[in-house]
Amino acid sequence: xxxxxxxxxxxxxxxxxxxxxxxxxxxxxxxxxxxxxxxxxxxxxxxxxxxxxxxxxxxxxxxxxxxxxxxxxxxxxxxxxxxxxxxxxxxxxxxxxxxxxxxxxxxxxxxxxxxxxxxxxxxxxxxxxxxxxxxxxxxxxxxxxxxxxxxxxxxxxxxxxxxxxxxxxxxxxxxxxxxxxxxxxxxxxxxxxxxxxxxxxxxxxxxxxxxxxxxxxxxxxxxxxxxxxxxxxxxxxxxxxxxxxxxxxxxxxxxxxxxxxxxxxxxxxxxxxxxxxxxx
Amino acid sequence: xxxxxxxxxxxxxxxxxxxxxxxxxxxxxxxxxxxxxxxxxxxxxxxxxxxxxxxxxxxxxxxxxxxxxxxxxxxxxxxxxxxxxxxxxxxxxxxxxxxxxxxxxxxxxxxxxxxxxxxxxxxxxxxxxxxxxxxxxxxxxxxxxxxxxxxxxxxxxxxxxxxxxxxxxxxxxxxxxxxxxxxxxxxxxxxxxxxxxxxxxxxxxxxxxxxxxxxxxxxxxxxxxxxxxxxxxxxxxxxxxxxxxxxxxxxxxxxxxxxxxxxxxxxxxxxxxxxxxxxxxxxxxxxxxxxxxxxxxxxxxxxxxxxxxxx
Ligand SMILES: Cc1ncc(C[n+]2csc(CCOP(=O)(O)OP(=O)(O)O)c2C)c(N)n1
Ligand SMILES: [Mg+2]
Numbered sequence: 073x074x075x076x077x078x079x080x081x082x083x084x085x086x087x088x089x090x091x092x093x094x095x096x097x098x099x100x101x102x103x104x105x106x107x108x109x110x111x112x113x114x115x116x117x118x119x120x121x122x123x124x125x126x127x128x129x130x131x132x133x134x135x136x137x138x139x140x141x142x143x144x145x146x147x148x149x150x151x152x153x154x155x156x157x158x159x160x161x162x163x164x165x166x167x168x169x170x171x172x173x174x175x176x177x178x179x180x181x182x183x184x185x186x187x188x189x190x191x192x193x194x195x196x197x198x199x200x201x202x203x204x205x206x207x208x209x210x211x212x213x214x215x216x217x218x219x220x221x222x223x224x225x226x227x228x229x230x231x232x233x234x235x236x237x238x239x240x241x242x243x244x245x246x247x248x249x250x251x252x253x254x255x256x257x258x259x260x261x262x263x264x265x266x267x268x269x270x271x272x273x274x275x276x277x278x279x280x281x282x283x284x285x286x287x288x289x290x291x292x293x294x295x296x297x298x299x300x301x302x303x304x305x306x307x308x309x310x311x312x313x314x315x316x317x318x319x320x321x322x323x324x325x326x327x328x329x330x331x332x333x334x335x336x337x338x339x340x341x342x343x344x345x346x347x348x349x350x351x352x
Numbered sequence: 353x354x355x356x357x358x359x360x361x362x363x364x365x366x367x368x369x370x371x372x373x374x375x376x377x378x379x380x381x382x383x384x385x386x387x388x389x390x391x392x393x394x395x396x397x398x399x400x401x402x403x404x405x406x407x408x409x410x411x412x413x414x415x416x417x418x419x420x421x422x423x424x425x426x427x428x429x430x431x432x433x434x435x436x437x438x439x440x441x442x443x444x445x446x447x448x449x450x451x452x453x454x455x456x457x458x459x460x461x462x463x464x465x466x467x468x469x470x471x472x473x474x475x476x477x478x479x480x481x482x483x484x485x486x487x488x489x490x491x492x493x494x495x496x497x498x499x500x501x502x503x504x505x506x507x508x509x510x511x512x513x514x515x516x517x518x519x520x521x522x523x524x525x526x527x528x529x530x531x532x533x534x535x536x537x538x539x540x541x542x543x544x545x546x547x548x549x550x551x552x553x554x555x556x557x558x559x560x561x562x563x564x565x566x567x568x569x570x571x572x573x574x575x576x577x578x579x580x581x582x583x584x585x586x587x588x589x590x591x592x593x594x595x596x597x598x599x600x601x602x603x604x605x606x607x608x609x610x611x612x613x614x615x616x617x618x619x620x621x622x623x624x625x626x627x628x629x630x631x632x633x634x635x636x637x638x639x640x641x642x643x644x645x646x647x648x649x650x651x652x653x654x655x656x657x658x659x660x661x662x663x
Binding site: 102103145170171172173174175176177178179181183190191192193194195224225227228229256257258259264265329330 | 379381382383385387399400401402403405406428429432433461462463464465466467631632633634635638642
């Protein structure tokens, strides 16, 4: 029609758009879901599952596969959408999210194909990732390990215990992505416990750091595909994102954290995503 | 009217903060307190971020200096993640920290095993000096918050998430004293928490219709345990059945079995969540029904235990 798109969307952008659409649908179900943090992670998940991760949905037990841990497990709806799009299970199954009889719980469980280990209690994922990376090294495998952390999650001390371990073990095939959306459950992360200078903090722990804009999946993939960035060091990509990204009426608000979308707001969200896509 | 016990607690705390300047509300980004509440509470509210072990340690330090912290987190994170700080920094020192633990039992529903707390009562009631309570409704929650003011050592309060129905009119609950909601000489039904206690009452009604008289105990305090009331109720009875939103081991059923084995040997059957991590998806009510923590199950349990074949 009269759409005046500046350019065609890339494959990864289209995937991210589909992830967002699924997330919005799941959050309109009876239990709702962690909408804001799933939307801020959508481009990261698209980059991981459609460019970076060396995985095969048909061979989920392949010992040589790359490992991914969603440490901010509450973004489960985003992970489920990415896994379904990647072919781990039928996209139709997403409609069962949170409902009796489903295997799609509010936080990732191992019953779901593609989920490596269950998460949901914040602050566990990076230690798990260190374990994966160490096991790969012992086994002489090239496989890489990726861990997605929330920025509020960085307040958990266990994250920093694992950060120390990763650097001292020289886990260069371990990469962290921090979804730096600036918000946690109650409000602004920097109002509750300031994290800046975040890049310097990670650097002082012995990590290779890149601090980038977090909503261009092709750019994210370019960084993540090329690791390690510094020999002998684990890598951390600080992705500057917007919580609730794609839904102007929720973007940048902590009220986007957990949402049960009413039918009216669901329709509004679906419309908003279409508009954003067209403008893309 | 149905009401969430966590909200009843939150709302009853605010006036107490004003009256008792030594109280302080320590949050860990739970979302239970909004900006207006924080404003009202002033310096007596502090969101320490997502760091539960740290939360307990800071509470212990404050308590050692005369403050009385109400710390807020989910039951799962208190009982597992922050447990060492609770054991060593709080319980060991007998400090008056009030651990306000939401999403107790199956209340986390579809959020899954990371957020459900099916171990917390076992873990907390084994700690020397810890008082452990499970209010069965909003009114009991308010009563316990008020009574905590006179309590010396640490206190663990297991709260819910979504609204749950109130108990029918009953004598006001007192920490440390089991509530006898109904008297009968044949069997004892003992529960804690909203749905289990309501199930006991409904089961007692159904059993009375068949001529089986049940005593119903709301065992809201797991420590110190009201041995006297339990033993008195169990003496004339041939059977005690417990029910709780907890793994079968170590919780209320464990406390009842341990107590009666020593003081008044009686057959005890324990109903709880089976000995495995929850795999079923669904909300609180769905999970309670799925694991059959219901009046019907209590009645069936009594029937089969009292049947001539079983005797
Ligand atoms: C140990 C633990 N404490 C508290 C919570 C409850 N909780 C879930 S998400 C969340 C906020 C997380 O903020 P952030 O890491 O910034 O995630 P995002 O903004 O990406 O959603 C909290 C407090 C939890 N899941 N685990
Ligand atoms: Mg955040």
